[in-house]
Amino acid sequence: MIYRSLFRLFIEKEADINTLEVTMLIDNDLEYFNDTFELILQNPNFIHNIRNLTLDFDPANDNITKFMIFLYSNCNSISSLYFLFPWYYYTTTEKHLSQIIDSQQNLKKISLCFNDLPLYHSLLSLKNPNCINSLRTIIFYHVSFKDIVVLNEVLDQLNVLESIHILYCYSLDSSNFIQQISNLTKPFKLKSLFMNEPLIKPLELLLQKSGDYLENFGLEDELLQEILELSIKYCNSKIKFLKFSGFDNQIIYKIFNLIKQVELSLNYLAIESHYDDKLGSIVLKNLGQILPTKLEYLSLSLEINTIDFEIFLKNSQDIFIKKLLIKNIRNGKREESEKKNILPYIKEYIMKKKRIKYFAFLEYFFIQTPIENDDLFSLKDEVKEFRLHNIIVQNYYDLNIEVREFINEMY
Incomplete structure (x- = not known):
């Protein structure tokens, strides 16, 4: 052996x-x-x-x-x-x-x-x-x-x-x-709080006791307006990492307010909204103009259409992102949704302008049976093209930050 x-x-x-x-x-x-x-x-x-x-x-x-x-x-x-x-x-x-x-x-x-x-x-x-x-x-x-x-x-x-x-x-x-x-x-001294069952009373208590220390914050699943209002009230300007999923069209604007509030310290941001094209559209139309000028990590998992995606790219064209991950939720079979192909826009606005260092791109066809994932990393010619622009394409799941591992490494 x-x-x-x-x-x-x-x-x-x-x-x-x-x-x-x-x-x-x-x-x-x-x-x-x-x-x-x-x-x-x-x-x-x-x-x-x-x-x-x-x-x-x-x-x-x-x-x-x-x-x-x-x-x-x-x-x-x-x-x-x-x-x-x-x-x-x-x-x-x-x-x-x-x-x-x-x-x-x-x-x-x-x-x-x-x-x-x-x-x-x-x-x-x-x-x-x-x-x-x-x-x-x-x-x-x-x-x-x-x-x-x-x-x-x-x-x-x-x-x-x-x-x-x-x-x-x-x-x-x-x-x-x-x-x-x-x-x-x-x-x-609570430095990290990630909740997948956000409850108003304990969240308020934790933020009251430790809002001045908090650096990493995430809320997932069935977010309520009161939850986001508490977050905005107590989260301080030390926040480095934000992660959100499970929100609706009303809550997203509170999330935008929180991002703007911690803009100067924010370095890692993950936003996940699955199977909702309207919500994906709101995110893409509003996020680009409120991002910090420099980010270590940005992960977007959205149902993306090309028009809104181009708006996002134009609004964020002065921002450098070291690690960018995009998961495009494709609501339809591959042959039915070529009009949703966003890779040409990524090449035009990101690759050619060398706005990132590491990149991961996954297309997720959830209507397919079985569900299919297309990872840019598996397309060798595309990977070489990005490499010519000094951008390293990585496997989506390798570049994706898992909260437990991130906190363990950082602290």
């Missing part, structure tokens, strides 16, 4: 492993893990000095449990811990996680993902003497706050905490969560 030979080579050369990612989702993964774990047990110093650890396994088994015990018995230099809970796990898994945390001397960042249990032991372990003076970043991703009862107790003990990130979490409207946030005595 190649992987086993590589591990043996690393061990023989006494390689210093800085980052370890353990991901097991299928049976073959488990077989590879068992072999690798056997090598690690024979050579415990091999991962003794790891700094960055990711654990992502489903389900937990005996060897995983032994591996977690090995980690807190042998590795105490982890500074970044990224833990994705298995769908089915016993409370012992969470207790072992808490012991890994307890054993660390300089833990600076922890990410807790995919969990609907109380996290009692792992959160309380953050109060250990080492963590309270080292932990700077906490990321919650797809975590239910319904039964978490020690949040404010823990957060008020952390002396150097710089940022908290809540990404698509659940039960933010529970009395538990709301009361604990209200009872905090230290500043609630």
